[in-house]
Amino acid sequence: MSVAKRIIPCLDVDKGRVVKGVNFLNIRDAGDPVEIAKRYDTEGADEITMLDITASHETRDTTYKTVESIASQVFIPLTVGGGVRKIEDIKKLLRSGADKVSINTSAVENPGFVQEAADKFGSQCIVVAVDAKAKTDKDNTWEVVTYGGRNRTGIDVLEWTEQVTEYGAGEILLTSMDRDGTKEGFDNNLVSKVSSGISIPVIASGGVGNLDHLIDGVKIGGAEAVLAASIFHFSEFSIKEAKEAMKASGITVRF
């Protein structure tokens, strides 16, 4: 009777291929992004997020082509992030068929960019990705980190998410860098604090290792959507199994 909680598989794409870094060094090739997106769509994914993790800028055209190709074959929402720095980048991604773009480092470096992007394209397509790490000096506080966690900014996560909400972000993609890649589950303490502090939807990310983790993200963390990559890529679980598990626990999902 209300909006369904969403399951969002995430494709980390490097030079046109889906990869998943396991401890950064060991990057496993998980295949063609278009084929994988189609499989997730068939299995009942509610959205697809694609993060371009290619370091160099020369391959941006490959990204646009991949987006175009996914968007012409998959009729569910597609969010694209990674290297979004200018209004022109957003325009190109939306023209290629992305429905939303995710802004990360450039939002931290220039918060006005979020406002400009939301004013120009509407809040509905502006996702702000927030990478969070627990502060070492005080319990239950987190700071925003950039550059894949290497750079601590000192910015408080709760203050930051409130601020970008005011700037017009339509959604927060919240990744715990302490949990990312660990398969220990979301940092639900973090998710719940962020989610209850703002009026826009929060997507929980980082740390999913089994289906109970997805359920906890919604039930304990209060997330509107849960994002996971590796548990789906290597077919440990299908999206359908994930939805069945969520439904069995009493969560409203779309079938």
Added chain:
Amino acid sequence: MTQIAVIDYGMGNLHSVSKALEAVSQKESIVITSDQEVIKTSDKLVFPGVGAIKDCMEAFSNDLKETVLEEVKKKPTLAICVGMQMLLESSEENGGVEGLGLLNGKVCKIQSNKDIKVPHMGWNQVNYLKEHFLLKNIIDSSYFYFVHSYCCPSSKDALTETIHGEKFVSSFAKDNIFAVQFHPEKSQSAGLQLYKNFLDWSV
């Protein structure tokens, strides 16, 4: 050949709309256009819209507005999201904006609270109030994809309703106009079926 004009006035998810129409079309041609002559010679119209309603209304120039208003009165028309809201009487967004008044109803801000997030973003159920050709082969209470912060709470032209905190009108039907708050082009098989029904629809 039947021609469908996706009206391009500078605002909207034109490509995803036309891609979805192409995916279900058999003999129809789909054109994205701002050319008034093309709009006049097309058989059906799709009127999308994304972003702030004030920007959409402003982007809709006077000449194009006149032509579209004239054509919308006689051709099968599908309006989507803010395109749908523009056909209503008024919206309280952006300090108050006058609509085109082709459908009954007013647009208000969705009230948020701890459990009700705004924008209303995601998949929600569309519950039928009446039957309609465009809902053919789509099960009552199917999920469609929504992204919006404003909605129309009630209308004489309501065809379906959806609940996000409060009930709101999720689609409208009046004569040759069919208008939806959700995005059929992002609503997987249910959405594609709706587009197919629109292509098959004759008024």
